[in-house]
Amino acid sequence: MTQVTPETIVPQVEELILNMGPQHPSTHGVLRVILRLKGEIVQGVDVDIGYLHRGVEKIGENITYAQFVPYTDRTDYVASPANNLGYVEAVEKLALMQVPARAQYIRVITAELTRIASHLLWLATHALDIGAMTVFLYCFRDREKVLDLFEIAFGARLTVHAFRVGGIYHDPPKLFYDKCTEFAREFPKAIYDYEDLLTENRIWQSRTRGVAVLSAEDAIDLGASGPILRASGVAHDVRRAEPYAAYEDFDFTIPVGKNGDVYDRYLVRVEEMRQSAFIIEQAAADLPSGKTMAKVPRVLKPKRGEVYHRIESPKGELGYYLVSDGTDRAYRLRIRPPSFVNLQSISTMMQGGLVADAVAAIGSIDIVLGEVDR
Amino acid sequence: MEWPFFLIFAVGMIASSVMVISLRNMVHSALSLLLSFFFVAALYVMLGAEFLAAIQILIYAGAIMMLYVFVIMLVNVREQMGVRQWNRQRAFAFIIGGLLAAEFLVILLTGFFDLLPPARVVAEGAKATAEIGNTEAFGSVLYTQFLFPFEVVSLLLLAAMIGAIVLAKREIK
Amino acid sequence: MWLEVGFALIKILIIWGAVSFLVAYMVYFERKVIGHIQVRMGPMRVGYHGLLQPIADGLKLFLKEDIIPHQADRPVFLMAPLFALIPAFIVYSVIPISGNFFIANIDIGIIYILGISSLGVFGIVMAGWASGSKYSLLGGFRSAAQLISYEIFLGFALIGPLMVAGSLNLLEIVEAQKNVWFIFYQPLAFVLYFVAGLAETNRHPFDLPEAETELVGGFHTEYSGMKFAFFFLAEYANMMVICSIGAIIFFGGWQIPQFLETIISGGVDLVTSLVASALGAAPTGLASLVQNIGGVVKAVLISGPLWFFLKVLFGMFLFFWIRGTLPRFRYDRLMAMGWKLMFPLALLNIFITGIVLHLV
Numbered sequence: 001m002t003q004v005t006p007e008t009i010v011p012q013v014e015e016l017i018l019n020m021g022p023q024h025p026s027t028h029g030v031l032r033v034i035l036r037l038k039g040e041i042v043q044g045v046d047v048d049i050g051y052l053h054r055g056v057e058k059i060g061e062n063i064t065y066a067q068f069v070p071y072t073d074r075t076d077y078v079a080s081p082a083n084n085l086g087y088v089e090a091v092e093k094l095a096l097m098q099v100p101a102r103a104q105y106i107r108v109i110t111a112e113l114t115r116i117a118s119h120l121l122w123l124a125t126h127a128l129d130i131g132a133m134t135v136f137l138y139c140f141r142d143r144e145k146v147l148d149l150f151e152i153a154f155g156a157r158l159t160v161h162a163f164r165v166g167g168i169y170h171d172p173p174k175l176f177y178d179k180c181t182e183f184a185r186e187f188p189k190a191i192y193d194y195e196d197l198l199t200e201n202r203i204w205q206s207r208t209r210g211v212a213v214l215s216a217e218d219a220i221d222l223g224a225s226g227p228i229l230r231a232s233g234v235a236h237d238v239r240r241a242e243p244y245a246a247y248e249d250f251d252f253t254i255p256v257g258k259n260g261d262v263y264d265r266y267l268v269r270v271e272e273m274r275q276s277a278f279i280i281e282q283a284a285a286d287l288p289s290g291k292t293m294a295k296v297p298r299v300l301k302p303k304r305g306e307v308y309h310r311i312e313s314p315k316g317e318l319g320y321y322l323v324s325d326g327t328d329r330a331y332r333l334r335i336r337p338p339s340f341v342n343l344q345s346i347s348t349m350m351q352g353g354l355v356a357d358a359v360a361a362i363g364s365i366d367i368v369l370g371e372v373d374r
Numbered sequence: 375m376e377w378p379f380f381l382i383f384a385v386g387m388i389a390s391s392v393m394v395i396s397l398r399n400m401v402h403s404a405l406s407l408l409l410s411f412f413f414v415a416a417l418y419v420m421l422g423a424e425f426l427a428a429i430q431i432l433i434y435a436g437a438i439m440m441l442y443v444f445v446i447m448l449v450n451v452r453e454q455m456g457v458r459q460w461n462r463q464r465a466f467a468f469i470i471g472g473l474l475a476a477e478f479l480v481i482l483l484t485g486f487f488d489l490l491p492p493a494r495v496v497a498e499g500a501k502a503t504a505e506i507g508n509t510e511a512f513g514s515v516l517y518t519q520f521l522f523p524f525e526v527v528s529l530l531l532l533a534a535m536i537g538a539i540v541l542a543k544r545e546i547k
Numbered sequence: 548m549w550l551e552v553g554f555a556l557i558k559i560l561i562i563w564g565a566v567s568f569l570v571a572y573m574v575y576f577e578r579k580v581i582g583h584i585q586v587r588m589g590p591m592r593v594g595y596h597g598l599l600q601p602i603a604d605g606l607k608l609f610l611k612e613d614i615i616p617h618q619a620d621r622p623v624f625l626m627a628p629l630f631a632l633i634p635a636f637i638v639y640s641v642i643p644i645s646g647n648f649f650i651a652n653i654d655i656g657i658i659y660i661l662g663i664s665s666l667g668v669f670g671i672v673m674a675g676w677a678s679g680s681k682y683s684l685l686g687g688f689r690s691a692a693q694l695i696s697y698e699i700f701l702g703f704a705l706i707g708p709l710m711v712a713g714s715l716n717l718l719e720i721v722e723a724q725k726n727v728w729f730i731f732y733q734p735l736a737f738v739l740y741f742v743a744g745l746a747e748t749n750r751h752p753f754d755l756p757e758a759e760t761e762l763v764g765g766f767h768t769e770y771s772g773m774k775f776a777f778f779f780l781a782e783y784a785n786m787m788v789i790c791s792i793g794a795i796i797f798f799g800g801w802q803i804p805q806f807l808e809t810i811i812s813g814g815v816d817l818v819t820s821l822v823a824s825a826l827g828a829a830p831t832g833l834a835s836l837v838q839n840i841g842g843v844v845k846a847v848l849i850s851g852p853l854w855f856f857l858k859v860l861f862g863m864f865l866f867f868w869i870r871g872t873l874p875r876f877r878y879d880r881l882m883a884m885g886w887k888l889m890f891p892l893a894l895l896n897i898f899i900t901g902i903v904l905h906l907v
Contacts, residue, residue, distance in 0.1 A: 040879070131752065131875025137585035203752055203874050356877045401623065401676060408669070428658040436665025437695060440672070444691050447676045447684070509655055509715055 015043060018355065022051050026129050026359040029369030033346075033362065040354050045347040049340075052373040060333035065091050065300050066165050068333070073159035075337060076371040079118035081110045081150075081162040082313040083371075088163045089244055090309035090320035092294075095165075095302040103167035103292040104246040109180055109283045110153070110162050111245065111311075112276040116187065117146040118314035118366075119269045119276075123194060126266070126363040130207050135197050142190045145183055152176045166296035177284050184281040188274055195270060208263035212349040212361035215260055222345040226316025226338050228365060231268045232260035238312035245311075249286070250279050262364040269366075301328050315339050315366050337371040380420060387413035400446045404439065411435045425509045558650050559640070566639050570783045571601040576860075577783075577867045584871035611772035618679030619769065627677055628770070628777035631670025634663045635784035642791050643717055645801040645851030656717040657709065657792075661702055664747075664788060667781065668694040671749075671766045674778070678769035686765025689755050689878060696885045697746035697753075703893035704739035707900040708732070708796050721800035730797040735896045737797045739889055741865070744789035746881070748782060751870035755878055790862030791855075798858045801851030808849050815845040 018035045021027035030051035036044040056075060060068045072087045073080035085107055092099060124139035147157040153172035154162045162168070198204045214224065219232040229236055237254045239247045255271035257264030302324040310319040316338030323332040342365050350361050390413065393406035411434050418427035516524055575590065575597065582589025590597030615624060641656045643649035653659060668691060675687015709715060711732055712723040723729075730737050746753040755765075767778045794800060803811075819841030823834045847853060876884070 127874065131754070132873065133581070133751075134585050134871045137587065141586060197872065198874070201874065203876055206880055207874060207877055354877070354879065356879065399620075401620070405623070405626075405669075405673070424653060424655050425658070428655050428662045432658060432662035432665055436662060436668075436698070440665075440668060440691060440695055443669070443672055443676075444688070447672070447687070509658075 020358065027362060028125060028367060031362070031367065031369055031372070033358065035355060035358060037355055040356070042350045042353050042355055042358070045350050047343060047346060049343070049369070049372050052369045054374065056374040057333050057335060061330055064328045065302075065330065068330075069164065070159070070161050073161055074370060075335065075374055076313065076315065076339065076368045077159060078121050078368055079114045079314045080158065080160045081114040082118070082311065082318065084161065084163040085111050085245065086309065086311045086313065086318045086320050088165045089311065090307055090322050091165045091300070091302070093309050094305065094307045094322050094324055095300060097166055097294055097296070099167050099294050100291045101246065101288040102171070102290045103294075105283050105287050106168050106172065106292065107163060107245045108247060108250070109280050110150075112279045112283075113146050113149055113180070115276045115314040116273050117143050119273050120146070122269065122366045123266070126366075127198065129359045129363045130204065132197060132204065135194055138190070138193050142187065149176060149179055149183065152179065164293070164296075165300065167291070167293040169293060171292045177287065180280055181284045184277040184284065187277045191270060191273060198266070205263060207360055208266060208364075209261055210259070211262045211357045212353060212364060213259060213261045214345055214349050218348050219260065219345065222348060223341045224316070224345050225341065226312070226314070227265055227268045227272065228316065228342050228345065230255060231257035231264040233258060238310055238317055242310065244309070246283070250282050252279050262360050265364045299328050301326060310336070313338055315368070315371070316342055335374060337374065339365070339367040339371045343367050343372055376420065380417075383413045383416045383420070387417070400449065401443065404443050404446050407442075408435055408439050411439065425512050555650065558648070562639050562644070562650060563636060566636060566784065566787065567780075570780050570787060571605065573783045573787065573863055574604070574779070575601050576863065577870075580864060580867040581871045584868070605776065608772055608776040613772045613774065614769075616679055616769050620677040620679065623673050623677035627670050627674035628774040628781075629670070630673055631667055631781040632777045632784070634666040635781045635788060638663050638788050641717060642788075642795070643721065643800065644855055646718070646721075648852065652716070652718055655715045657705065657715045657720070657796075660788070660792060661698070664785065665698050667785060670778070670781065674770065675766035678766070680769055683766050683768050686768070690749060690766060693746055693753065693755065693881065696882065697743045700739060700885060700889045700893055701743040701747055703890070703897065704736045704743055705796060707736040707896045710897070710900050710904060717795055717800075721795055721802060724799040724802065728797060728799045733797065733896070733900070735892065737793070739893050739896065740793060740797070742889065744793065745866070745869065746885070748785045748789055750786065750866055752873040752876050753881060754875060755881065786863060786866055787859060790859040790866075793862050794855060794858035801855040803849050803854045811848050812845050815841055815848065
């Protein structure tokens with residue numbers, strides 16, 4: 001992507017430039033999308049990001065490994081435990097640390113709860129973008145339950161700081177596991193509510209089917225991951241391809257779409273929520289006993305070396321790249337945020353589409369600008 | 375009792391019509407035209423032609439003016455404000471306008487051309503209106519006595535519509 | 548003559564007062580209905596179950612700073628809210644609340660209503676243009692195209708029932724439904740009318756001109772305070788107009804179905820006689836008082852205005868229900884549906900009605 005300002009885009013004959021954002025309510029934060037239109041048809045899309053850049057990666061090179069965990073909460077702030085997980089596992093890999101099995105299971109439960117919370121927020125806002133107001137409130141009702149669970153286990157709701165390097169600092173109370181089981185049993189019923197309102201709805205289908213199509217080849221070429229890649233028909237999931245935490249112990253299916261349009265992304269995410277609930281139920285049932293924290297030296301100084309660790313965050317493949325020079329701080333820290341990579345597929349998706357579909361297309365990617373800009 | 379109302383409507387109509395051609399902002403003059411349509415409709419009501427008045431508002435004010443305004447709003451009004459309102463044909467325009475006004479006055483004042491329908495027809499019409507209602511009288515006249523002209527006009531409008539679509543749909547090379 | 552004028556003025560005051568009051572409370576009703584659809588309570592804080600909410604909202608809007616954007620075209624910007632609100636209220640001058648309560652009874656009632664309510668779009672378009680903002684202008688254009696198109700379907704949908712009634716006079720139309728409501732003769736027309744009515748009032752799922760998530764409010768983005776309130780009230784007043792016309796043309800206006808009338812009056816009679824017999828030992832004055840109260844209750848329960856209001860309320864509920872359920876249409880689909888589906892259907896309805904009327 002080149003430097004984008006309205007001045008650098010020289011309008012061709014009969015092209016109209018429409019600027020969406022950074023304050024537009026449907027860009028979900030401070031994203032700016034510049035559409036080049038020919039009539040109603042989108043000729044080109046330029047995405048202007050960086051309004052929320054805070055230099056998170058550079059901060060990570062100036063504080064100790066453990067101190068950086070709360071910063072990861074604030075990248076993808078609607079799915080903070082997933083970010084914690086990616087980072088602490090990367091550090092553990094770097095320091096060759098073994099995490100107790102119980103902590104692994106709790107991590108899986110929390111990560112799947114996060115997936116549900118994140119997908120619920122996505123479904124809520126996406127449906128609201130398309131005008132289905134009630135789904136928004138239904139989703140928020142159920143997301144509250146997940147946040148309540150976080151509160152029970154970790155004492156915070158949004159920026160949870162769920163995991164430490166080496167495990168879980170406090171074993172959550174028994175209430176948490178009971179409530180998790182209960183939630184995992186009840187939640188699939190709530191999903192029917194959303195599907196009742198949307199899946200078979202003619203208007204919903206006409207707004208989403210065949211809109212913003214991304215073919216499997218394009219999705220792979222663009223490095224897309226997560227539900228977007230799977231909606232295009234590629235059954236790739238890091239949880240299955242490169243199991244981390246305790247994912248190899250659980251039984252779940254990877255939902256895959258056919259057409260790679262907005263509708264398939266919706267279906268894939270809804271099915272993922274079901275699978276997440278299923279995983280939570282399994283994990284809460286077979287929870288191993290024991291400690292939740294490995295022995296971690298007071299000052300963590302991993303050996304010289306580098307590591308790249310990736311997990312399946314709700315939005316796609318979340319990678320952390322760490323280089324250690326033997327001190328207590330990372331020499332280089334780099335985040336591969338799924339939203340950032342997925343966002344670049346928007347130009348391909350919207351090519352030749354209608355301007356009215358821009359909102360649906362942007363919504364279907366599920367971006368969080370805190371993660372895109374870091 | 376009728377006179378004051380007639381005066382209000384007539385003066386309002388003339389004033390708004392003058393505004394249509396004298397205002398510099400095109401949207402403003404379009405809205406003045408809308409106002410003038412209202413006054414015309416009011417005059418229709420005073421003449422007992424309620425149906426015509428309602429149609430005047432429904433079709434002219436509600437639909438046709440709306441399309442005018444729609445088109446005008448696409449134009450950059452601020453640019454157009456600077457355009458001169460007089461051009462070299464104004465002498466011509468004055469002469470023709472004057473002639474038309476004079477003709478109008480002659481007809482009105484002297485009854486030189488016997489254009490008004492004879493008193494018998496007017497009375498019949500009034501009687502029919504009173505008996506079967508304005509709308510029905512209008513309809514029966516339109517679809518019996520004036521059926522042929524009515525059909526011709528609708529054909530003409532259809533042709534115009536098709537023409538407009540053809541012109542608008544053509545790809546501009 | 549002055550007495551007549553005075554009477555007319557009083558009627559106008561009553562009806563407009565009632566309409567403004569009801570419009571304000573329709574907003575409350577909507578918030579409650581949608582709230583309960585969405586498993587929450589709706590307004591609860593101001594007054595008992597939030598009953599004073601509309602007053603609080605009105606006060607808030609009244610006290611807000613009135614902003615006129617620098618880029619705005621001042622006179623048009625100021626006039627637009629009035630243009631939106633006034634037609635919505637004028638229409639009530641011909642709507643009969645009951646058989647003998649209306650401001651004016653004119654022969655061309657329905658055409659008058661269509662004509663006047665077609666002017667409301669000017670308010671929206673003027674607002675969109677005069678705001679001097681791109682999104683407002685887009686909203687204005689969208690609504691102009693949408694409203695002009697759907698006005699046609701609205702009118703065409705009404706032609707069927709009007710043919711059955713054989714009159715444009717609203718009183719006569721209601722009288723014609725003494726035995727059977729027109730919804731049973733003209734179900735297709737009602738569906739078309741209702742859909743077109745949704746589009747005419749910019750309501751879900753056709754609220755494209757003011758889609759928050761696409762156009763950030765559309766034509767009223769730049770409006771604040773009382774001017775915004777005017778648009779808001781105009782929207783609800785227009786919804787009431789659509790529901791009132793629907794009640795008059797398809798649901799027999801103020802008339803109450805015969806069997807319901809029998810049931811209600813029978814029930815009230817039964818209760819009063821039971822109460823009176825229970826009081827048998829008591830002084831006779833009390834029993835006759837009970838009889839009188841029963842008579843009043845009966846009269847109110849089968850009165851025209853009440854039933855008219857109930858029918859309007861039902862229509863409004865349908866509007867809110869749909870808002871709580873459906874997503875928004877896309878602009879091109881909206882137009883395609885209008886011209887390719889609703890228009891032919893409306894013509895078909897007229898055609899069939901004509902044949903049937905000719906044969907019967």
